[in-house]
Amino acid sequence: MAGKGRGIAAFTFNIEALGITRGSMPEAQRGPTPLFPQIEYKPGPLKAGEDEDYMRALKQEMRGRMKDLPFNIKPHSGKSDVERYKDKYTREIKKIEDGNWTPDWNRLPKELKPQRNIIKKKMDFKKFKEMSKKDKEDMLSKLDELDKRGDGKSDEEDEAKGEKKGDGEEEEIEGNFEEEELEEDNDYIANYFEDGDDFGAGSDDNMDEATY
Amino acid sequence: MQMTAQEERLCGLLLQEHFGEVVEKVGTHLLRSGVLNLRALVHETKLPLDLVKKSVCVLVQQGMCSFSAGRRGPGAPVEYQICCEKVLHMLRYPHYIYTAKSLYGDTGELIVEEILQRGQMTMSNTVSTVADRLTHNMPEGQCMDYSEVVTAFSRLVETHFLQRSPSVTPAGSSTSGGADSNPPAVTQPIQAETHPDCYKLPYINISGKGKRRRSDDGDADQSTAKKAKTDNSEFGDEGIYWQVNFERFHLHFRDQAIVSAVVSKLDQTSSEIVRTMLRMSEVTTPANAAFTQALSANEIFRALPSTYNIARPILDQYLTLLVDDPMEFVGRTGDSGGGMFVVNLHRALANLARATLESVVQERFGSRSARIFRLLLRKRHLEQKQVEDFAMVPAKEAKDMLYTLLSENLVQLQEIPKTPDHAPSRTFYLYTVNQLPTARLLLQHCYKTVGNLIERRLYETKENKRLLEKSQRIEAILASLQATGAEAEQLTEVEEMITAPERQQLESLRHHINKLDSSENQVDETIFLIESYIKSTKSSR
Numbered sequence: 001m002a003g004k005g006r007g008i009a010a011f012t013f014n015i016e017a018l019g020i021t022r023g024s025m026p027e028a029q030r031g032p033t034p035l036f037p038q039i040e041y042k043p044g045p046l047k048a049g050e051d052e053d054y055m056r057a058l059k060q061e062m063r064g065r066m067k068d069l070p071f072n073i074k075p076h077s078g079k080s081d082v083e084r085y086k087d088k089y090t091r092e093i094k095k096i097e098d099g100n101w102t103p104d105w106n107r108l109p110k111e112l113k114p115q116r117n118i119i120k121k122k123m124d125f126k127k128f129k130e131m132s133k134k135d136k137e138d139m140l141s142k143l144d145e146l147d148k149r150g151d152g153k154s155d156e157e158d159e160a161k162g163e164k165k166g167d168g169e170e171e172e173i174e175g176n177f178e179e180e181e182l183e184e185d186n187d188y189i190a191n192y193f194e195d196g197d198d199f200g201a202g203s204d205d206n207m208d209e210a211t212y
Numbered sequence: 213m214q215m216t217a218q219e220e221r222l223c224g225l226l227l228q229e230h231f232g233e234v235v236e237k238v239g240t241h242l243l244r245s246g247v248l249n250l251r252a253l254v255h256e257t258k259l260p261l262d263l264v265k266k267s268v269c270v271l272v273q274q275g276m277c278s279f280s281a282g283r284r285g286p287g288a289p290v291e292y293q294i295c296c297e298k299v300l301h302m303l304r305y306p307h308y309i310y311t312a313k314s315l316y317g318d319t320g321e322l323i324v325e326e327i328l329q330r331g332q333m334t335m336s337n338t339v340s341t342v343a344d345r346l347t348h349n350m351p352e353g354q355c356m357d358y359s360e361v362v363t364a365f366s367r368l369v370e371t372h373f374l375q376r377s378p379s380v381t382p383a384g385s386s387t388s389g390g391a392d393s394n395p396p397a398v399t400q401p402i403q404a405e406t407h408p409d410c411y412k413l414p415y416i417n418i419s420g421k422g423k424r425r426r427s428d429d430g431d432a433d434q435s436t437a438k439k440a441k442t443d444n445s446e447f448g449d450e451g452i453y454w455q456v457n458f459e460r461f462h463l464h465f466r467d468q469a470i471v472s473a474v475v476s477k478l479d480q481t482s483s484e485i486v487r488t489m490l491r492m493s494e495v496t497t498p499a500n501a502a503f504t505q506a507l508s509a510n511e512i513f514r515a516l517p518s519t520y521n522i523a524r525p526i527l528d529q530y531l532t533l534l535v536d537d538p539m540e541f542v543g544r545t546g547d548s549g550g551g552m553f554v555v556n557l558h559r560a561l562a563n564l565a566r567a568t569l570e571s572v573v574q575e576r577f578g579s580r581s582a583r584i585f586r587l588l589l590r591k592r593h594l595e596q597k598q599v600e601d602f603a604m605v606p607a608k609e610a611k612d613m614l615y616t617l618l619s620e621n622l623v624q625l626q627e628i629p630k631t632p633d634h635a636p637s638r639t640f641y642l643y644t645v646n647q648l649p650t651a652r653l654l655l656q657h658c659y660k661t662v663g664n665l666i667e668r669r670l671y672e673t674k675e676n677k678r679l680l681e682k683s684q685r686i687e688a689i690l691a692s693l694q695a696t697g698a699e700a701e702q703l704t705e706v707e708e709m710i711t712a713p714e715r716q717q718l719e720s721l722r723h724h725i726n727k728l729d730s731s732e733n734q735v736d737e738t739i740f741l742i743e744s745y746i747k748s749t750k751s752s753r
Contacts, residue, residue, distance in 0.1 A: 041578060046730050055306040056730045062305060062329065066230045069329065071270045073234040073263060103269050106451065107380045109279055109290040111250055112265045 070101035215243060215296050218659040223299040225666045230302060231270055234259065238267035242277065242294040249282065249289035268292060274331035275377070275455055301458055303662065303736045308461050312373065319356075319364040322346065324373070324456060332377045332453040335365060335414060343421065355421035366413055372460045375410050377453040414449040459499055466744055470541065470560045473567075477539055481522065485530055486541060488515050489555050500751040502558040508549025539563050558748045565651050565745035568738060572654060573622060580605050581613045585645060588623060593642040614643060621653055648749055655742045661735050669728040676721050683718055686710060 046052070066072060105113060215223075220243055228236035241256045242248055248256070254264050271277035276298040282288025305328050313321035322342045327333050333341075339361045346356040368374045467490045474483040492515050493504035513527050522530075531553055534542035540559040546552030566589060574582035584603045588594060594602065600610045617623040628640040673680065689706050710718070 039576075041575060044575060046727065047734055048730075051310065052730055052733065055310050055733050056726060058306040058309050058325075059729050059733060060725075062325070063229060065329065067232075071235075071274065071330075072230070072232045073266050073270060074232060075234050075263065076260060103273055104451070104453075107377075107453075108269060108272060111290060112269050114262055114265060 216656055216659070218656050218663065219296055219300070220244065222303075222659045222663045222666075223294075223296055225663055226299055226302045229666070231267075231274075234263050235267040235270055238264055239271060239276070239294055239299070242271075242292060243296060243299075247283075247291045247293045249291050251289065253292065274298075298458075300739075303732065304740070306733060307465070307736070308456060308458075311461060311464060312368070315371075315373075316364050316367060319346065319361055320368060323361070323365055323368060327374065327454060327456055332455045334449050334451075334453055335362075336449050338454070339365060340420075347421070358420050369411055369413055369454070372411060372457055374454050375457040375460075376412070377455045414452045462740070462744065463494075463499060465740060466557070466561065469564060469741060469744075470555070470557075473539070473560070473564055474534075474541055478533065478537065481520065482530055482534055484517065484520050485512065485527070486534065486555060488512060488517065489542070489553065491515070493555070497557075500748060502748070502752045503543065503554040503556050506545050506552040506554050509551045509553065510549045512553065513550075558752050561741075561745045561748045562647070564741055566647060568741055569647070569650055569654060573617070577613065577616060580609070581617060584610065584613055585617065585622065588643055588645040589647060593626065593628075593644045595640065595642055599643060618643075622650060648746070651742050651745060655739065655746070658735055658739045658742065662732055662739075665728050665732050665735070669725055672721060672724055672728070676717070679714060679717060680721075682714075683710060 220240065223243055224236055224240045227239045231239075237257050237259060238253065241253060245252075245256065250264070250268070253268070254261050257264060259267075268277060271294065272279065272292075275295075277292055277294050279290050279292045282291055308328065309321055309325045312324035316323075319342065322345055323338055326338055326341055326345075339358050342361050343356045343358050346361075347354070350356065365374070467487070470490070471483045471487045474486050489504065489507055489512060492507055492511070497504045509528060509531060512531075513524055516522070516527070528550070531542065531544075531551065535544050535553070540556050540563065543554050543556050543559075544551060545554055570582055570586055570589070573585040580603070584599060584605065587599065587602050591598075591602070596611070596614070599605075599614065600607050603610060605613070614623060618625065622645070624644050624646065626642045626644050627634070628642060629635075630638040630640065686706060686709055690703060693702060693706065
């Protein structure tokens, strides 16, 4: 029963009850309403007075002021540019307090505190450096043992230890520590010479062999 | 908490304006998702972790974001939630500041301004900062003493315009009361009011005067040394933070709206009587109450300000006038003490909201459409024919107007079937207006309007960016030249760097921006009224 007359509007209720006759229907919409339609009745004027002016000035001042407060967080700029000479003075004149705000950490969840190790990639270094003294000694003695057994194994053990002794950072720890980094850190560090006896002895012992 | 698209858009614009696009992104994602933990937030915003952390810190500091222990039990990550209402309050900051000025002078004004800008502050920090600012504006040689600022601060606290920030439990979730060991459900808003020491001023050992900020470097070192002295731990109120009590300001605004409505409808004396009644009930009436406590005519007579020397019988006449007025501002609830009277807070708000709706219809669709609208508000349900007759509008035009109002959703059609089979020929079709949903609709329009105003302002600023920057640079040059005592010729030479047409363009731009800013403030007044009405209706149900 829908659309009995093709193209002719057919309503499911008696249109006369609403007082509308067929002829008085408004035109069908052609497309969406305009973005800025014509308004029949112009809007009234704004209230104007001392109060309104003062509040407007307050608003504008606050807007300007908020841009200079440390709460206005700027995105990381691409490359860290050299700080311009004038910036230091512009900042002082405009009373910009950039990034000098330290929140009261007692009132915030601990996870919001910035991590000490900001540079992610070099975290491997820091892990090694922050090991406690005792751990260091353990590691060194183990290294000594393993040194005698062979290089390959020692690297893996160090990796495992390094992961356990990490700070428990949320970021994923890189699986394979670079061999270079490992050696760089330990290069010329005491353990190289702690085994001075062995090392020195070794070379001394082999002195009778020809050296090239 | 459900948010509409317009509310979300407006919140985003406000966050961006005050805190930049990074915080805006973080805030908007939090608003949309409801509740998020830090990791999820980083994942959704795709921003670097440190920026997200900073943004959350800012939002919490500003009282717009709350956090609580994860819902999935201990060990679950902390969850964050944004309060949309608090973000929207930023629109009203000028009004809060101006009110503080009218009540407590420049000192009060600066106190509220500082606390609003920084979200929360200790009393000592506020006092020293405000003293410095006031000193800066005073003539050379004069200083603002801390004690005066302390007085103003205390008065703001006593009258509850400032309150202590809610405490934070050691577990790391913000709760409303110190004694409560169970973190509240995430959906509950933080109620600072439940803190027992909410309005208790700490004893602080603070004395001194504001420091004048000097532009020459000689005192720069001195001032940094002095700055170190204003460290909070010196004054004994470390950890005690104060924030603006928005609800208290809103009660004040509501009272003001009622009083000014009485002035326009009746006269000055009637409004003074109502103002007195409201003042007397300030501390005894709970927020969102439908009416004030009952006051006797005797009490009101005694409490009238001394400048209003009206005789007792005259007061009775005025009270009768107020009670009889169709706006129903005042109601009579008893006969003892010369008659017991209340201010009908909810009725007053409802009537103010109704007047606003009617005014909107009139301004947009003309006075005859407004007449039809008013009719339907009053008579509830009317048939087509009845509308034509009562409104005294010819049939064809009435239909046109009704159709327009219908398409704008300001008027609804309701079917009342006469027979169980809902046959169209035997069904009443009634036009109706329901005030509450219509008010909600208008409120959404208001949010959209403010959003549009902001966007337009940003557009205007962007279009003229080059010119604005040039103008700012020239102002800076002029300022520094003047400071070093340049001659008039040099100054005019610099001024002429801006051509006459450029000057005109700048003037025109400033005029537009002023208009847009002022419009925002004034639309917010309507927003406040409608929001108050909706809240009052919800709590009186």
